[in-house]
Amino acid sequence: MKILKKLGIIFSCILITTTTFTGCNKSQGTASTSNNKETSDKVSNVNISYVKAPLNVPSIIEKKKNMFEEEFSRKDIKVTYHEITEGSKMTEAVAAGSLDFCNAIGATSVILAAANGVNIKIIGMYSRAPKAFTIMVKDPSIKTLSDLKGKKVVGPKGTILHQLLLGALNKESLKVEDVQFINMGIPQGVSAMMSGSADAALVAGPAVPQAIEKGARVITTGEGILDATIVIAARGELLEKHPEIAKTYMSVHNKSLEFMKSNQQETYKLASEETGLSVDKVIDMYSWYDFNPSITAKDIEELEKTQQFLKENGMLTKNVDIKSLIKDISK
Structure with missing residues (x-):
């Protein structure tokens, strides 16, 4: 409880999405108590954040096409979505054990949370959209x-x-x-x-x-200034006990990316319906995004720059080992 109280104080004025932006809008909901009564050999429920703005197309496709539900149901696991649009609220939920995956969260939120003792790991890149x-x-x-x-x-x-x-x-x-x-x-x-x-x-x-x-x-x-790094993060305890859950999660995410490539018109239509943007605007904005989930050396460099930004602006006093914050679940 002490760490949650500390996080609440530190994050109360920090909005992160994306953010999208993740973090640019007010939260529309929060994960409450954990439904994931996991044991050493069984997970009954997986809790996933849902952020559709600014244009989080993979998340929209995953939800509208019931991709996570379909895959996890084969393992007799229920999927629960939590529409949390503030990065700080996501990491508070991770600390409480009530959120397993932050699907699209600003790197700033993850670094701040890790620096304050939250067991959270980056398992993939969500987007880069300067x-x-x-x-x-x-x-x-x-x-x-x-x-x-x-x-x-x-x-x-x-x-x-x-x-x-x-x-x-x-x-x-x-x-x-x-x-x-x-x-x-x-x-x-x-x-x-x-x-x-x-x-x-x-x-x-x-x-x-x-x-x-x-x-x-x-x-x-942001072109030429920063990569606008949004990441996929997971609850550390879940990764330690059930790495196969994270592997399933990322396999579904990759399937959504394949769907987007193979079904562009349907993708634009679904994104338009979910965001309220016209199809033409969705198409224009879609070209701004790089949704490649692989974590590159340049991504790590951007994460280091983000940490330096937080330190220089008095929001972070403790260094985080960025490389140890990343969990390679492919191994």
């Missing part, structure tokens, strides 16, 4: 990143978007102190930008084309 994360403005006088000096910028603290802001400022030889950064959720941030009470907003996912339709524009994306 173009899906943006800094937007409406004021026509703001044309470049350097024009943000002295301006009010709003967005979710401790997220990929926050990391994007700092990286973008650094490219212009600016520091975070050179702007007025205010912690704010994406919908609220867009509203502040459109009303003129903020000069720029950190925006991701469907909110980007929606803001463009209202007259805002993008002055930079």
Whole structure:
């Protein structure tokens, strides 16, 4: 209970998805007490987070096509989805034993949780989508990143978007102190930008084309600044006792990726229905994403950069061994 209390304090102001973004929107639900009364030889229930935004197509396909249910039912295992959109809420549920798999969670959340003693491991990459994360403005006088000096910028603290802001400022030889950064959720941030009470907003996912339709524009994306790393994470205790469950999980995830390649039109249609975006917008955004689940040397480098970002901004004091945070379940 002490670790949960500590996590609650540390994460209360940190939104992470994706996040998607994972972490950019308010949680729509939380996993409560664990249904997974596992023993040394039997798992009766698998708890999986569900985050559909910004455009988490594999998750949408897996859920709409009942892929996890179909596969795990062969092992007499029930699947329970938990619609948790905040990374910090996911890791709290993992710590409580009530969530087994974080399907699409920001690397920031996983690193913070691990640093605070949560037994959690990264078992695959979910997505890399630097173009899906943006800094937007409406004021026509703001044309470049350097024009943000002295301006009010709003967005979710401790997220990929926050990391994007700092990286973008650094490219212009600016520091975070050179702007007025205010912690704010994406919908609220867009509203502040459109009303003129903020000069720029950190925006991701469907909110980007929606803001463009209202007259805002993008002055930079994450391209060339960061990879916008979203990962697949699992409860460490489950991995230790039942590695075969994680292998089944990843095999289903890979099947969803194969379905997406072989059934593109149906994939676009299902994603459109689930997110409320038009099919055309889904197609446009889909091209921004790399859903390759393999963990590469570059991914590990990005995870190291994310940890450094957290340290430099006072959100992390204890180093995490990134390589030990990754669990290769293929062995």
